[in-house]
Amino acid sequence: MILDEAWRLSPSVALRPEPFGALAYHFGNRKLTFLKTPALVRVVEQLADHADVRATLRAVGVPEAQHDAYAAALEGLADADMIRPRADAIEEAS
Amino acid sequence: MRLVEHFEQGLDAPICLTWELTYACNLECAHCLSSSGRRDPRELTTEQCEAVIDELQRMQVFYVNIGGGEPTIRPDFWHLLEYAVAHQVGVKFSTNGVRITPERARFLASTDYVDVQISLDGATAEVNDYVRGPGSFDTALLALQNLQDAGFRDAKISVVCTRQNIGQLDEFKAIADRYGATLRLTRLRPSGRGADVWDELHPLPEQQRELYDWLLAHGDGVLTGDSFFHLAAFGEALPGLNLCGAGRVVCLIDPVGDVYACPFAIHDQFHAGNLLTDGGFRQVWQTSPLFAELRSPQTGGACTKCAHYDACRGGCMAAKFFTGLPLDGPDPECVQGHSELALAGARTIPAASQDHSKATPTRNQPVMLKLMTRPPVSDCAESPLAGFVPDGG
Numbered sequence: 001m002i003l004d005e006a007w008r009l010s011p012s013v014a015l016r017p018e019p020f021g022a023l024a025y026h027f028g029n030r031k032l033t034f035l036k037t038p039a040l041v042r043v044v045e046q047l048a049d050h051a052d053v054r055a056t057l058r059a060v061g062v063p064e065a066q067h068d069a070y071a072a073a074l075e076g077l078a079d080a081d082m083i084r085p086r087a088d089a090i091e092e093a094s
Numbered sequence: 095m096r097l098v099e100h101f102e103q104g105l106d107a108p109i110c111l112t113w114e115l116t117y118a119c120n121l122e123c124a125h126c127l128s129s130s131g132r133r134d135p136r137e138l139t140t141e142q143c144e145a146v147i148d149e150l151q152r153m154q155v156f157y158v159n160i161g162g163g164e165p166t167i168r169p170d171f172w173h174l175l176e177y178a179v180a181h182q183v184g185v186k187f188s189t190n191g192v193r194i195t196p197e198r199a200r201f202l203a204s205t206d207y208v209d210v211q212i213s214l215d216g217a218t219a220e221v222n223d224y225v226r227g228p229g230s231f232d233t234a235l236l237a238l239q240n241l242q243d244a245g246f247r248d249a250k251i252s253v254v255c256t257r258q259n260i261g262q263l264d265e266f267k268a269i270a271d272r273y274g275a276t277l278r279l280t281r282l283r284p285s286g287r288g289a290d291v292w293d294e295l296h297p298l299p300e301q302q303r304e305l306y307d308w309l310l311a312h313g314d315g316v317l318t319g320d321s322f323f324h325l326a327a328f329g330e331a332l333p334g335l336n337l338c339g340a341g342r343v344v345c346l347i348d349p350v351g352d353v354y355a356c357p358f359a360i361h362d363q364f365h366a367g368n369l370l371t372d373g374g375f376r377q378v379w380q381t382s383p384l385f386a387e388l389r390s391p392q393t394g395g396a397c398t399k400c401a402h403y404d405a406c407r408g409g410c411m412a413a414k415f416f417t418g419l420p421l422d423g424p425d426p427e428c429v430q431g432h433s434e435l436a437l438a439g440a441r442t443i444p445a446a447s448q449d450h451s452k453a454t455p456t457r458n459q460p461v462m463l464k465l466m467t468r469p470p471v472s473d474c475a476e477s478p479l480a481g482f483v484p485d486g487g
Contacts (some may be wrong), residue, residue: 014182016107016154020100023109025156027184027207032109032156036097 002071002078003057006086008048013082015041024082031080040073047083101335103342104389107153108379109343112357115143115171116163116349117450120192121461123215124225124294125254127285128161128348128360131452136350136451140170142370146347147174149375150183157184157207161357163349163450164318166193172201179207186211188252190230191237199237199244211250211278212237217265221258225295227460238273249275250317257294260301267316278317279309281324283358284416284426287451292417293464302429303328324425327402338411341366341388345379353378355388358412361470362447395422402430418443460485 009015012028021035024044035041042060044055050056053074057067077083110361118133119126127370150158158178165171166189178185186209194202194210200290202208216222219231251270253259259266263279270277284292289465295303306325309316309332320334335343340356346362347353347369356423366382369375379385397408409425417426418441424432471481 013154014154018100018105020095020097023154023156027156027182028156030157030184030186030207030209034097090105 115165119164125288129286160187199240203244203246217262281321285325326405341385
């Protein structure tokens with residue numbers, strides 16, 4: 001469950017602010033993704049500052065009812081390597 | 095507001111920027127959309143190109159599609175490539191393969207952030223060389239071989255779909271698979287020299303359907319540069335944005351720094367400004383009156399009455415313009431057949447506003463030989479009825 005995991009923005013990814021949210025571009029795999037809400041942009045930017053995804057969503061003020069939708073969006077970003085599991089969390093688990 | 099509506103109103107910087115580095119080319123493809131051949135003496139200098147890259151970095155334009163002409167024959171091409179990548183501007187460049195030697199292929203394989211696209215307009219030498227010129231098929235395949243041997247992964251094979259090659263789509267896919275490459279199919283535009291051969295090369299209506307069905311079946315594994323949104327009027331939308339991005343999320347910088355609304359619209363009518371004389375690229379992109387107009391709500395004209403307008407949005411602006419059709423009417427290749435009357439009627443093909451074609455033919459010029467359907471008339475025939483054969487005569 002991604003909500004309980006620690007993630008961060010991939011180091012190969014740059015964000016460009018846009019009125020709808022942001023463009024996310026991965027310089028390695030050259031994928032371009034649209035972050036379609038400003039809240040999702042803040043979540044992605046702040047993933048590294050919080051213990052897990054759920055804490056990030058709360059800090060950004062995403063209502064609980066939307067957590068599953070945000071989790072699905074983040075899983076999509078993870079598939080494209082836009083966000084990565086945090087190394088510190090992996091070390092703790094192992 | 096839906097994402098697509100944001101795009102229609104334009105973004106602060108383009109998503110898809112094409113930069114033609116030179117009008118010089120070793121080939122003379124019959125359908126060249128930039129009418130390339132000869133280098134323009136006003137071509138941007140190395141320093142001016144570096145300044146453009148610096149500005150793209152500041153605007154966070156994450157990558158550019160570099161083309162030409164043949165970009166690799168600019169002596170500073172490899173320098174500019176490295177300069178761009180070092181400034182967080184990724185590069186995809188289009189080439190006919192002429193300079194992709196084993197050594198260059200090894201260099202390309204060693205870089206991140208660089209993508210190579212080899213142009214191939216036939217899956218056989220016969221079909222390819224017919225429009226791209228003798229030897230161009232072998233050049234392209236040698237470049238692909240060199241890239242594969244060097245360990246370059248996932249090159250792109252870029253195909254302009256024509257009447258002659260629509261039947262070869264499976265063969266193109268096989269070539270791509272053989273070289274570990276990805277197939278990219280794009281639409282033939284009547285732009286540049288393409289205006290001269292469009293009537294002969296553009297796919298027939300039943301071939302549009304064949305192409306559409308093939309794209310639906312192969313969808314995700316094939317790139318299209320979003321160029322077939324006019325086919326969405328067949329029913330199901332193809333993957334991609336399905337809108338005209340000209341001046342909204344797309345534009346072109348030409349070799350002398352002129353900025354046009356899209357790569358298929360190199361004409362005064364779609365000229366937004368020049369980055370040397372109008373204060374730089376950002377200034378042109380954000381303040382050009384032409385781009386402001388393209389970003390304002392558009393009317394669909396005759397198309398708004400059509401049930402498929404929401405799917406195809408009236409098709410491609412450049413295709414309409416260069417075939418002499420009204421910009422607020424149907425696309426010349428409207429799959430519902432709504433442009434047939436207009437195409438058959440009186441229309442004026444706009445004169446080209448620039449042409450860098452070679453003044454005299456070279457050995458690389460394609461020879462589009464066709465069987466004559468009428469006997470030749472001698473230049474010296476004086477009879478006013480020379481060449482006229484009455485019906486039943």
